[in-house]
Amino acid sequence: xxxxxxxxxxxxxxxxxxxxxxxxxxxxxxxxxxxxxxxxxxxxxxxxxxxxxxxxxxxxxxxxxxxxxxxxxxxxxxxxxxxxxxxxxxxxxxxxxxxxxxxxxxxxxxxxxxxxxxxxxxxxxxxxxxxxxxxxxxxxxxxxxxxxxxxxxxxxxxxxxxxxxxxxxxxxxxxxxxxxxxxxxxxxxxxxxxxxxxxxxxxxxxxxxxxxxxxxxxxxxxxxxxxxxxxxxxxxxxxxxxxxxxxxxxxxxxxxxxxxxxxxxxxxxxxxxxxxxxxxxxxxxxxxxxxxxxxxxxxxxxxxxxxxxxxxxxxxxxxxxxxxxxxxxxxxxxxxxxxxxxxxxxxxxxxxxxxxxxxxxxxxxxxxxxxxxxxxxxxxxxxxxxxxxxxxxxxxxxxxxxxxxxxxxxxxxxxxxxxxxxxxxxxxxxxxxx
Amino acid sequence: xxxxxxxxxxxxxxxxxxxxxxxxxxxxxxxxxxxxxxxxxxxxxxxxxxxxxxxxxxxxxxxxxxxxxxxxxxxxxxxxxxxxxxxxxxxxxxxxxxxxxxxxxxxxxxxxxxxxxxxxxxxxxxxxxxxxxxxxxxxxxxxxxxxxxxxxxxxxxxxxxxxxxxxxxxxxxxxxxxxxxxxxxxxxxx
Numbered sequence: 001x002x003x004x005x006x007x008x009x010x011x012x013x014x015x016x017x018x019x020x021x022x023x024x025x026x027x028x029x030x031x032x033x034x035x036x037x038x039x040x041x042x043x044x045x046x047x048x049x050x051x052x053x054x055x056x057x058x059x060x061x062x063x064x065x066x067x068x069x070x071x072x073x074x075x076x077x078x079x080x081x082x083x084x085x086x087x088x089x090x091x092x093x094x095x096x097x098x099x100x101x102x103x104x105x106x107x108x109x110x111x112x113x114x115x116x117x118x119x120x121x122x123x124x125x126x127x128x129x130x131x132x133x134x135x136x137x138x139x140x141x142x143x144x145x146x147x148x149x150x151x152x153x154x155x156x157x158x159x160x161x162x163x164x165x166x167x168x169x170x171x172x173x174x175x176x177x178x179x180x181x182x183x184x185x186x187x188x189x190x191x192x193x194x195x196x197x198x199x200x201x202x203x204x205x206x207x208x209x210x211x212x213x214x215x216x217x218x219x220x221x222x223x224x225x226x227x228x229x230x231x232x233x234x235x236x237x238x239x240x241x242x243x244x245x246x247x248x249x250x251x252x253x254x255x256x257x258x259x260x261x262x263x264x265x266x267x268x269x270x271x272x273x274x275x276x277x278x279x280x281x282x283x284x285x286x287x288x289x290x291x292x293x294x295x296x297x298x299x300x301x302x303x304x305x306x307x308x309x310x311x312x313x314x315x316x317x318x319x320x321x322x323x324x325x326x327x328x329x330x331x332x333x334x335x336x337x338x339x340x341x342x343x344x345x346x347x348x349x350x351x352x353x354x355x356x357x358x359x360x361x362x363x364x365x366x367x368x369x370x371x372x373x374x375x376x377x378x379x380x381x382x383x384x385x386x387x388x389x390x391x392x393x394x395x396x397x398x399x400x401x402x403x404x405x406x407x408x409x410x411x412x413x414x415x416x417x418x419x420x421x422x423x424x425x426x427x428x429x430x431x432x433x434x
Numbered sequence: 435x436x437x438x439x440x441x442x443x444x445x446x447x448x449x450x451x452x453x454x455x456x457x458x459x460x461x462x463x464x465x466x467x468x469x470x471x472x473x474x475x476x477x478x479x480x481x482x483x484x485x486x487x488x489x490x491x492x493x494x495x496x497x498x499x500x501x502x503x504x505x506x507x508x509x510x511x512x513x514x515x516x517x518x519x520x521x522x523x524x525x526x527x528x529x530x531x532x533x534x535x536x537x538x539x540x541x542x543x544x545x546x547x548x549x550x551x552x553x554x555x556x557x558x559x560x561x562x563x564x565x566x567x568x569x570x571x572x573x574x575x576x577x578x579x580x581x582x583x584x585x586x587x588x589x590x591x592x593x594x595x596x597x598x599x600x601x602x603x604x605x606x607x608x609x610x611x612x613x614x615x616x617x618x619x620x621x622x623x624x
Contacts, residue, residue: 021529022544023522029551049559049588056506059498065473065508066480243484246501250480257477276470280512281521283473287509288516289523292551339523381527 003039003303010035010299024342025285029292035299044302051298052291059246060166061290065283066249067157070234071113072275072282073256077264079227080109080122086220088130089212096198096205098134099144100191102127106145107187110152111231112256114159115282116340116377117388120149125392135206140197142396143404146389147411148190150374153340155183156235157252160344160373162245163290164366167348171363172245173238174430178367180235181429186374186415193411226263230255239433286341293345306353313354320358324420327351328372335376339384343373360423367426371416378405378412458597459518465594466515469508476504495576503584510591514598517548538610545603552596559588 010031017027029048036044087101087108094100105127106119113119124145131141153160156176165172198205234252237243243251261267300306313323331351335343348369355365377385380402390398419426483497516522529537565571566581573579 017544017547018525019528020540020544021524021526022547023524025522026544026547026551030547033551033554045554046558046561049555049562049592052509052555053506053585053588056509057502058505059502062476062480062501062505065505066477069473069477242488247480247484250477250484253477254481272474273470276473277466280466280470280473280508281516281519283508284512284516285521285523287505288513291509337525337527339525342523382525 006035006038006299007303007305009038014296018338023288024338025288025292028289028296028346032292032296032299036295036302039299039302048295048298051294055291055294056287058166059244060162060172061287063157063162063172063246063249064159064286065279066246066253067114067159067162068282069275069279070157070249070253070256071115071118072279073253073260074112074227075118075122076271076275077260077266078122079112079224079259079264080105080119081126082220082223083109083227084123084126086217086224088127089217089220092208092212094195095202095207096136096140096194097208098127098131098136099141099194099198099205102131102145103148103151103187103190103194106148107151107155107183108228108231110149110155110183111157111235112227114152114157116149116152117384118149119152120146120385120388121392123149124389128389128393128396131205134208137204137404138396139400139404140204141404142389142393142401143406143408144190144194146385146401146405147378147408148187149385149388150377151183151187153373153377154179154186154367154370156180156238157245157249158370159286160340160370161366163286163341163344164348164369166290167345168352168362168366170366171430173241174363174433175366176235176245177239177433178363178426178430179370181425182367182371182415182419185418185425186371186412189411189415190408193407197407223263226259227256230259241433289342289345293349296346297349300349306350309350310353310357314357320360321420323358324355324360324368327354328368328416328420331369331372332375332379335373336379337382338376339382340373340376343376344369361427363430364423364426368416368419371412371419374412375409379409455601458594458601462514462518462594462598465511465591469512472504472507476501499573499575499577499579503579506584507587507591510587511594513591514594517595517598517602535610535613538606538613542603542606542610545599545606548599549596549603552592552599555592556589556596559585559592563589 013034014027014031017030018024022030033045033048036048084102084105087105088098091097091101091104102123105123109119109123110116124142127145128141132138152158156179158176158179161175161179162172164170165175230252233255234248237248237251238245257267316323331343331347334347338346352362352365356362377383380386383402383405386398386401386405389401390396479494479497480501483494487493529540532540563582563585566585571581573581
């Protein structure tokens with residue numbers, strides 16, 4: 001049987017199901033199963049459950065629920081608010097200091113939590129009303145938090161790096177370390193944008209009156225430092241090679257429970273159950289996509305789609321960076337509709353062979369992919385962070401949120417181009433790992 | 435007399451059906467609660483393994499295998515409760531803009547997709563469990579865990595998910611029929 005017709009049927013089924021609102025995992029499983037049935041009949045589908053089981057039976061993936069657990073435990077403490085409070089005291093003197101503080105608070109909270117919407121919800125609910133009270137323009141205030149919330153996906157420990165590492169057979173530890181420099185650079189670029197815009201237009205963020213004493217500044221760190229030390233410990237053990245990412249995740253989640261119990265006194269039976277339930281729901285939803293993507297991948301391999309795309313990429317008579325730019329544009333477009341985890345799981349098996357065939361590094365591509373996905377959560381129509389901001393602060397106009405966030409898309413495109421054309425920026429730190 | 439017996443019989447069937455539905459919901463939630471505990475166990479056992487490995491130089495032989503299987507449980511066994519909680523990741527951009535009536539029909543179609551996928555996985559899952567049990571397949575580790583034990587999560591979890599999808603579909607069909615009744619009533623009034 002020709003592969004063109006089954007491929008067309010499978011791709012159409014997948015897109016129709018996704019756009020009808022069918023859960024991504026069912027869309028993948030259903031379309032993949034139909035494709036396999038068309039190509040190989042019922043005998044072909046017999047290995048589907050085994051393939052799904054094999055996909056999940058991985059010690060690296062055990063890091064997923066453990067990092068989610070760590071994030072949920074820290075999220076439950078309300079540490080995001082303390083973090084923003086501390087940073088706003090330290091950075092208040094800068095032009096647009098509160099917006100800069102919210103960007104770094106989102107970056108650090110992202111390292112603790114790993115979920116972009118958690119940063120937007122936690123920091124946003126405090127920072128945006130505070131900024132508006134002090135005369136910041138609404139869209140400017142909302143945009144800084146909405147965009148910076150996405151840093152959680154890039155700054156390690158990031159769930160998406162674990163998923164990518166598993167699918168690409170790339171070291172998750174190296175991916176984590178590879179995400180540090182892009183994360184810092186992106187957060188810094190966002191802060192520079194805020195400062196430059198405020199210097200040029202003071203009405204966006206009036207200058208703060210009255211200083212903050214050193215005593216207040218250091219006092220604000222009291223509750224925050226244990227969690228920051230925990231993150232440093234988690235990343236340090238991975239960087240030095242003492243622990244695998246999964247072991248570090250276990251240390252991190254246990255440490256998060258200890259911080260929640262000792263520093264915040266926020267742990268009891270009820271809250272523990274809430275944390276475990278929330279973690280399990282997120283884990284199950286991600287694992288479902290990962291498992292069913294295996295059925296879809298089986299079909300893709302059956303009809304040799306990844307090979308065909310790799311051959312197409314190599315045969316194109318344009319420079320290899322041109323091919324990467326085309327792929328990145330395609331991913332940006334796709335990211336406007338599909339969430340980050342699904343994007344990584346669905347596109348990696350298809351795009352990575354082409355990237356490797358062009359002579360690029362899979363570690364580099366993983367980092368570049370995640371920088372690209374930063375845009376997915378802040379671009380309409382399906383920018384999760386935009387709607388999270390709207391849901392936690394209903395008084396804000398969605399138009400204001402989108403308008404305030406759009407300049408950060410341009411910053412992220414610039415950052416993406418930097419890391420595409422200077423791969424050493426990504427690869428240097430992982431090359432120094434123990 | 436016959437009509438009384440029929441009514442009694444129908445009432446009995448209805449009661450049995452609602453009991454069955456409540457039982458399946460209870461089972462889904464119960465398994466989720468067990469998995470919550472297992473998530474905590476996962477954290478503790480990996481930490482325990484780290485301590486044994488680095489402090490006592492005696493790594494466990496079971497932690498790695500146990501936690502790999504637990505992760506599989508977290509998808510297969512929890513899927514039904516995630517479905518009930520409507521926490522599966524999806525794109526509802528178009529769906530949210532559809533009229534309520536169309537949403538109900540789309541929901542019925544989506545439930546059918548769930549059931550199709552679950553039927554395949556339950557059917558093949560049962561064969562996997564039976565084969566692993568029959569040929570005494572075990573893991574290659576020192577524990578030599580029989581494979582049918584983790585494999586059983588596939589038909590069990592996907593069976594529960596399929597049943598939850600079936601219940602949701604029946605609810606949606608009832609809802610869709612209420613649209614028709616409203617239409618007939620309004621026509622009657624007119």
